[in-house]
Amino acid sequence: MSSADNKAKRASKNLYQISPSATEYQRLNRQHELIQEIMMGKVFHSPVKDPIRILDVGCGTGAVTYHLGSTFPSAQIYGVDLATIPPTPKKPDSVTFIHGDYHDLLGSEDPYITPGSMDFVFSRLLISGMTTWPSYIRTCHTLLKPNRWLEIQELEFPYYDDSGVISNDWEWFQAYQAGAEAKGLDLSCAVRAADWMREAGFVDVQTKKYCWPHGEWMAERGHEEYRNIGIFLTTEQPRLYQAIVPNMVSGMGYSDEKVKELQRDVLETLNPEEGKHKNYWVTFGKKPS
Known part of the structure; x- marks a missing residue:
């Protein structure tokens, strides 16, 4: 592992941008429902068949983990996250939650997370926390059995309209990008995931x-x-x-008043307009036999 990877690994536990709370869990669960809605009922796209073990990485509230458990009732489903997953009386016996760092899945020493043990690995919206994307994808390759699938769903950060990118000149956007880069985050991960998968040895x-x-x-x-x-x-x-914004630009020399100005700029630029959008990418590939 490179010195940059080691630095990112040590810093990873401090990269949650929004603290877990009942309000945040409610937002995440609603977001999950709406992602499923735009995908016409799908949660994942990989052609998963007869899985025995599935890993949901950065599982958040467990919404995807529970969906996988109900979709594949004969499989064992493992959800891993740094935060504590909110309890629910409806948790299936086949679902196990693991408190751990997704930057170091193979170093977790958890008996369930071992090389060649998984039939499907899934992750979604790690953009604000993942600092070691290529090594994470290589780890997923190691965890999977041959002919099994990895799926990554991520948000492309720039805002677009029908003419192209519109956010490059927004002051808060520029500060956010600089802060993300300083923290080792890659806001282009959504569009780079396919190349990273191929480089790690995934096919199809x-x-x-x-x-x-x-x-x-x-x-x-x-x-x-x-x-x-x-x-x-x-x-x-x-x-x-x-x-x-305040957490993302911390350590960059902004005064409290300047941070508030950036927050006001968020409101001024994110008014609804015809064509304004971000892109959400689903990328999936197979570990070859």
């Missing part, structure tokens, strides 16, 4: 792009499945980035 790598619209314009263009997420993002994205 496929991608699918979904729109995260800022407003209801996608529904008004005939894609009704995007209406609810468009309404949700119009409210939640400004609130989310206002909350994240």
Whole structure:
């Protein structure tokens, strides 16, 4: 492991941008429902068949973990996260939650997470915490059995409209990007995942792009499945980035007043407009035999 990877690994436990809370769990669960809605009922795209063990990395509230448990009732499902997963009386016996760091899955010493043990590895929206993407993907390759699948779902950070990228000149966006880079985060991970998978040895790598619209314009263009997420993002994205900005730019020399100015800029730039959106990428590939 390189010195950069070691540095990122040591820092990883401090990279949660939003502290776990009942409100944040509610937001994440609603977000899960809306992602499933724009995917026309799907949660994952990999052609998973007859799995015995599945790993959900960075499982958050456990929404995907529970879905995998109900979809594959004969499989053992493991969800790993640094935060404590909120309890639920409906947790299936086949679901096990592991408190651990997704930067160091093979070093977890957990008896369930071993080389060649998994039939499917899934992760979603690690963009604000993952600092070692290539080595993470190589680790997933090691964890998988031959002919089994890895799926990564990530958000591409720039905002677009019908003409192309529109966010490069936003002051808060520039500060956010610089802060992310200083923390070892890669805001281009969504579009780089396919190449990283191929470099790690995955084959049959496929991608699918979904729109995260800022407003209801996608529904008004005939894609009704995007209406609810468009309404949700119009409210939640400004609130989310206002909350994240202070942590993302910490240590960069900004005064408290300047940070507040950046937070005001979030509100000014994230008003709903025709065509405004981010891209959400699904990337999946198979470990060869």
